[in-house]
Amino acid sequence: ATKKEEVVEFPPTSSATDRLQRAAKFWSSAVPIALSYFSKSGELRIRENILGEKLTDAETELIWEDVHSKGARELTDVITSLKGFYVKTAQIIASRQDLFPSQYTEALSGFTDNLDPMPASLAKAVVEKELLHRNELFEDVFSEFD
Incomplete structure (x- = not known):
């Protein structure tokens, strides 16, 4: 008995213009x-060095959390x-909590869980x-494929 070949349709290739866009x-x-x-870093330096404002660590952290949250939303969109x-790329970022702010890893984690495979x-x-x-036959190279 011969194995019936399964016909697989590949997605269309993107044109150079599509990739550029x-x-x-x-x-x-x-x-x-x-x-x-x-911009936010410059603003904070001006507030401290020129205007003489001294923000607490907690206030500064809230400001940066807001910047992270806004950036994470925009990147997700x-x-x-x-x-x-x-x-x-989003899946890689989501998996690297050691490198990226939690706002990004949390916002992008949906790309690891909620997509059709x-x-x-x-x-x-x-x-x-x-x-x-x-x-070369697939079965000769791979013993399993999940």
Whole structure:
């Protein structure tokens, strides 16, 4: 008995223009988020060094928590609209509580839990197409595939 070949339909390939537009959309959100940190840092220095305000550590922490929360919301919104590579990036950020503020890891954690998985047949087809050598069989390389 021969094994019946399963036909797997690959998603359409994005054009260079599509990829450029997606990158522009991402960076048009990411750059203002990054700049908000520089702006807030400058504001706090002016308040302390020029205006003579001395904020407590608790007050300063609340200010930064607000900046983190706003940035996390904006980043989540843009990644939700872009999907694909950007979702994978969000999953990495969400898993790195040691590197990123909790507002980001918590906001982006939804990308690790609440997404429909790629069909296993598509994942297997991508591995076969992109990683296996000519005449190499999937079963010869992988003993299991979940």
